[in-house]
């Protein structure tokens with residue numbers, strides 16, 4: 001007779017899941033042993049479920065197929081919640097397969113028994129039947145202690161077929177058709193790789209100003225259409241067309257209080273990203289654009305806005321005069337990072353700084369970020385999962401973000417490390433909070449409790465996980481940046497005085 005474990009794995013194979021991250025324990029030992037014995041599966045091993053779930057999310061981001069994290073019973077399952085939430089908001093097929101004690105143990109308080117069934121609430125489907133393949137799935141498997149089949153076997157993974165989404169293009173046509181384009185801009189957040197080309201040509205055709213986040217993957221290709229968002233601060237446009245994930249910058253938040261600006265979002269999760277009234281097309285960006293067909297272009301507004309818009313020039317001059325400030329070093333880093341095969345940027349100041357000060361000439365081959373729930377948790381783990389099979393991968397993170405995910409490099413021996421560069425911008429705490437006007441009036445103690453200043457050097461972290469290490473404090477420091485066979489940890493330490501001046 002086939003074991004419960006084997007039946008469940010077969011179901012997963014049928015659903016197109018051939019990639020597993022296992023975190024072993026007694027209750028799921030049979031599952032882990034079966035997966036290890038299989039031929040034709042990708043099996044990653046980790047000891048820490050929070051990081052493992054984010055790593056699995058990264059795998060799903062990389063290949064677009066489901067990836068399952070396999071946990072034992074008890075709080076091990078609960079550790080997956082942040083990654084499940086991120087997968088929910090970014091529509092990624094992350095699967096949690098949790099082993100549970102048999103049903104009669106529920107509510108008993110027996111060792112490692114917690115209420116696992118439905119633990120992720122509205123964030124995850126709980127059966128294949130209710131799962132559409134565009135978000136997380138939690139499968140909870142009560143397992144009797146007994147025999148499991150440990151022999152070698154051959155796994156056959158079937159194709160992954162998420163449900164297709166239906167959508168309408170009329171609201172986009174109406175939005176664009178209301179006369180001239182004057183007063184309309186586009187804001188582009190994170191885009192899926194397959195949506196990027198359509199979004200790029202569509203925006204070129206429209207010829208309207210674009211504020212694009214680096215994780216859109218098209219920011220550097222937009223040329224003259226790209227504008228800095230501060231052009232519109234206090235000067236909000238009449239209409240905003242948002243493509244992809246919620247944009248990172250301040251302007252999007254300002255829209256919340258300006259109902260005079262009409263907003264149309266086209267995004268996969270179907271959420272407006274604003275609490276006030278706006279329109280949403282719930283669909284893949286590329287499919288909607290293709291569905292729209294050629295745009296009926298009315299009047300050439302490009303020249304108008306090019307004449308009117310302040311250029312990036314002012315910022316560029318400052319970057320030159322304060323080269324060792326945080327913006328200065330991030331600007332230079334953005335040039336070095338073009339040598340990589342992929343770029344992952346952690347929340348959220350690094351993304352904002354990249355948007356504002358990053359180079360605007362050379363598009364990055366592949367760009368990733370975790371922007372679903374804006375958490376600073378699991379960022380390094382997601383990066384390692386998303387680039388597990390990619391050489392020359394660059395990841396850029398804040399210091400608290402890195403400190404949050406200290407066990408992530410445990411996965412390094414299992415992933416591609418050739419040319420891997422892990423950059424931590426160590427500005428001594430959560431410096432994003434220094435940028436909030438709302439917090440300017442706080443006392444130093446109050447501010448300290450929010451910024452969480454810290455003075456650690458990350459050299460010990462590099463030693464601990466066998467990474468090469470380079471500390472960069474100024475522009476010249478980049479001369480020594482050379483990626484090799486081992487992961488290189490770059491601790492980027494901006495000059496606090498220059499940063500303040502900037």
Ligand SMILES: Cc1ncc(C[n+]2csc(CCOP(=O)(O)OP(=O)(O)O)c2C)c(N)n1
Pocket residue numbers: 347348349350374375376377397398399400401402425427429430431432433
């Ligand atoms: C899990 C989680 N906890 C708290 C926050 C709130 N938060 C947003 S940014 C931030 C500080 C990040 O600091 P760091 O990684 O050093 O980046 P920096 O702001 O210095 O660039 C915090 C705590 C969050 N987004 N996610």
